[in-house]
Amino acid sequence: MNSTTGTWNCALVGTPNSGKTALFNALTGSRQKVANYPGVTVERKTGALMTPGGLSVAVVDLPGTYSLRARSPDEEITRDAVLGRLKSETTPDLLMCVADSTNLRLALRLVLELKRVGLPILLVLNMIDIARKRGVEIDVAAMSAALGVPVVTAVAIRKGGTMDLLARLDAMVGELRAPHRESVWNAPTAAELRAAQREADAILRVAVKMPAKPDTLTTRLDAVLLHPVAGLAILLALLFVMFQAVFSWAQPIMDLISSGFDWLGAQVHAVLPPGLLQSFVENGVISGVGSVIVFLPQILILFLFILLLEDLGYMARAAFLMDRIMGGAGLHGRAFIPLLSSFACAIPGIMATRVIDNKRDRLTTILVAPLMTCSARIPVYTLIIAAFVPARPVWGLFDLQGLVMFGLYAAGIVSALGVSFVAKYAFWRAEPSPPFMLELPDYKLPRPKSVLLGLFARAKAFLVRAGTTIFAMMMLVWFLASFPQAPAGATAPAIDYSLAAMIGRAIHPLLAPVGFTWQISVALIPGMAAREVAVAALGTVYSIQGGKEAAGAIGHVLAGQWSLATALALLAWYIFAPQCASTLAVIRRETGSWKWMAVTFGYMLALAYAAAFATYHIAVALGAG
Amino acid sequence: MYLFDQVPESAASAPLGQARQGFRGRIQAIAPAGGESSLLPAELERRLIELGFVEGAAVEILHEGAFGRDPIAVRVNHATIALRRREAMAILVS
Numbered sequence: 122m123n124s125t126t127g128t129w130n131c132a133l134v135g136t137p138n139s140g141k142t143a144l145f146n147a148l149t150g151s152r153q154k155v156a157n158y159p160g161v162t163v164e165r166k167t168g169a170l171m172t173p174g175g176l177s178v179a180v181v182d183l184p185g186t187y188s189l190r191a192r193s194p195d196e197e198i199t200r201d202a203v204l205g206r207l208k209s210e211t212t213p214d215l216l217m218c219v220a221d222s223t224n225l226r227l228a229l230r231l232v233l234e235l236k237r238v239g240l241p242i243l244l245v246l247n248m249i250d251i252a253r254k255r256g257v258e259i260d261v262a263a264m265s266a267a268l269g270v271p272v273v274t275a276v277a278i279r280k281g282g283t284m285d286l287l288a289r290l291d292a293m294v295g296e297l298r299a300p301h302r303e304s305v306w307n308a309p310t311a312a313e314l315r316a317a318q319r320e321a322d323a324i325l326r327v328a329v330k331m332p333a334k335p336d337t338l339t340t341r342l343d344a345v346l347l348h349p350v351a352g353l354a355i356l357l358a359l360l361f362v363m364f365q366a367v368f369s370w371a372q373p374i375m376d377l378i379s380s381g382f383d384w385l386g387a388q389v390h391a392v393l394p395p396g397l398l399q400s401f402v403e404n405g406v407i408s409g410v411g412s413v414i415v416f417l418p419q420i421l422i423l424f425l426f427i428l429l430l431e432d433l434g435y436m437a438r439a440a441f442l443m444d445r446i447m448g449g450a451g452l453h454g455r456a457f458i459p460l461l462s463s464f465a466c467a468i469p470g471i472m473a474t475r476v477i478d479n480k481r482d483r484l485t486t487i488l489v490a491p492l493m494t495c496s497a498r499i500p501v502y503t504l505i506i507a508a509f510v511p512a513r514p515v516w517g518l519f520d521l522q523g524l525v526m527f528g529l530y531a532a533g534i535v536s537a538l539g540v541s542f543v544a545k546y547a548f549w550r551a552e553p554s555p556p557f558m559l560e561l562p563d564y565k566l567p568r569p570k571s572v573l574l575g576l577f578a579r580a581k582a583f584l585v586r587a588g589t590t591i592f593a594m595m596m597l598v599w600f601l602a603s604f605p606q607a608p609a610g611a612t613a614p615a616i617d618y619s620l621a622a623m624i625g626r627a628i629h630p631l632l633a634p635v636g637f638t639w640q641i642s643v644a645l646i647p648g649m650a651a652r653e654v655a656v657a658a659l660g661t662v663y664s665i666q667g668g669k670e671a672a673g674a675i676g677h678v679l680a681g682q683w684s685l686a687t688a689l690a691l692l693a694w695y696i697f698a699p700q701c702a703s704t705l706a707v708i709r710r711e712t713g714s715w716k717w718m719a720v721t722f723g724y725m726l727a728l729a730y731a732a733a734f735a736t737y738h739i740a741v742a743l744g745a746g
Numbered sequence: 747m748y749l750f751d752q753v754p755e756s757a758a759s760a761p762l763g764q765a766r767q768g769f770r771g772r773i774q775a776i777a778p779a780g781g782e783s784s785l786l787p788a789e790l791e792r793r794l795i796e797l798g799f800v801e802g803a804a805v806e807i808l809h810e811g812a813f814g815r816d817p818i819a820v821r822v823n824h825a826t827i828a829l830r831r832r833e834a835m836a837i838l839v840s
Contacts, residue, residue: 322800352812442811
């Protein structure tokens with residue numbers, strides 16, 4: 122207990138898929154803070170709750186684990202937090218062990234192990250509603266007596282589903298105040314684990330009656346979804362639908378946002394007197410930030426798919442289906458989930474590699490994650506495809522633009538598999554591949570509330586980024602493109618006299634061989650901060666160059682100014698280019714070394730240059746120059 | 747304690763890693779020979795137990811992967827675990 126605030130510290134521990142995070146959300150509501158543990162990027166979620174009896178409790182949500190015997194960076198945090206070994210954390214006063222009521226076997230063994238730590242324990246049987254519906258009968262009193270710890274049931278996702286739990290915390294106050302027993306925990310041996318599992322099984326026999334048939338819905342769904350042929354076909358179809366959705370469903374809302382910003386720009390144009398301020402607000406702020414915010418609907422649709430699949434329990438199945446295919450490329454089946462998240466953004470993807478316990482596998486996954494087509498590339502791809510690829514139906518079913526988009530995604534996937542294959546055979550040939558062992562949880566209907574909470578967090582993060590990083594970059598680009606101003610009586614467009622033109626022309630010789638114009642060279646510099654900034658930068662450069670009419674339709678301008686070969690070369694460049702400062706920073710943090718960050722940057726830049734070079738020259742040779 | 751009720755390895759026991767989809771049986775022993783996995787035998791044994799593979803547990807192979815029938819999805823008592831055949835070689839079943 123914290124003696125100055127009178128707050129008790131409670132740690133949430135549980136096996137993966139036990140609904141721990143849902144319980145944490147239910148207990149602490151909006152009173153939570155997400156940060157990182159010092160020195161490592163394991164997410165540290167804390168929150169506060171007040172019991173009906175007036176007990177003030179600080180809750181920390183720890184990464185899921187089957188045992189305190191830590192095998193990955195995530196699990197090490199759980200072990201050290203529970204044992205009070207983390208310098209930054211106070212030792213918990215209470216362990217709240219969360220278990221999925223439909224799947225208690227491994228959780229009970231964990232409780233038996235946690236008892237050795239000597240702290241008071243409360244076992245929470247979560248998702249009791251689903252268990253009852255499936256015919257699982259639990260004798261809570263018998264289980265509590267057999268385990269020797271208090272047991273309480275809860276439904277984290279229902280209002281009032283945690284009332285019993287809170288009342289039980291009040292009842293435990295005496296135990297909390299009593300001096301703790303000494304910890305006798307040590308990493309259990311195989312014999313100890315075996316004995317504990319048998320004891321857990323014996324308790325299950327006494328206290329739990331399972332239905333004669335397992336969850337038939339999961340069994341029937343898996344018969345199709347894990348089928349060697351149908352399962353893979355469904356997975357591919359799902360990915361394809363996801364990309365078509367991102368490209369077509371979002372369009373009406375994007376048009377709306379885009380015309381909203383155009384309207385705003387026109388208002389500013391009318392209100393402000395012509396001059397520097399007008400140019401700054403209209404070209405720098407509104408068209409720059411607006412051209413990025415327009416992509417919010419696409420990013421939300423992508424995250425919606427990922428969150429739904431995660432909550433449904435499909436992600437573990439996808440890992441199962443992909444294990445052998447990824448294994449052929451030198452990747453672990455578990456790498457599928459981080460790589461799939463990388464379609465949204467490489468940063469959460471790279472952070473999700475913490476679930477991979479083998480160091481080598483984790484490193485390979487981190488190296489190739491930025492090759493997966495993240496949502497920040499969508500603005501660039503969309504812009505160029507819309508400007509250069511005609512929207513015409515193919516085979517009556519698909520749209521040519523959608524197909525090109527799918528092709529770009531496929532190129533990202535193929536190159537990621539290729540790079541990891543090379544890494545495996547070039548650097549790690551001698552090491553045998555580590556095991557793949559994963560629990561496949563029962564399917565559960567995603568809860569709208571938790572999906573919405575997740576979407577909201579993503580939208581907020583994106584808008585904050587658009588308001589800070591991208592806004593700052595836009596101001597810089599506007600400044601570079603506007604100063605020094607054109608001398609009186611100048612005949613060329615004003616931008617030709619600017620700093621941007623000087624910088625662009627200075628690095629243009631390096632990029633000319635791949636077919637880039639000097640305007641692209643300018644846009645690529647702020648694009649180092651974040652890929653989508655390049656679109657905004659092109660918008661600013663061309664609107665300052667071409668005036669009002671150019672700002673409205675950047676795609677039109679590009680179609681008039683670039684050759685098809687240049688456009689294709691830029692697409693090829695963007696499949697590979699390491700243009701994201703935040704991703705590089707996360708790689709540096711997650712690998713703990715500058716070396717791997719430099720390796721990632723170097724190999725991606727080399728691939729980008731080579732791909733753009735080849736694309737440009739092949740296209741020119743075919744007459745697209 | 748359960749020190750003495752280890753089920754003796756019967757002549758009929760075979761590795762789970764060789765069983766086909768639809769196989770149902772009971773675990774006779776967790777006995778990594780070494781070499782089947784990149785994990786050391788003692789570590790593989792502990793990980794398998796942590797996922798619920800202990801002597802006497804009922805197992806059933808529910809699904810097989812598309813390539814080389816690998817990995818496999820195994821029902822262990824009431825939970826489903828995915829693992830590769832090479833690690834499943836350490837699980838002797840009958």
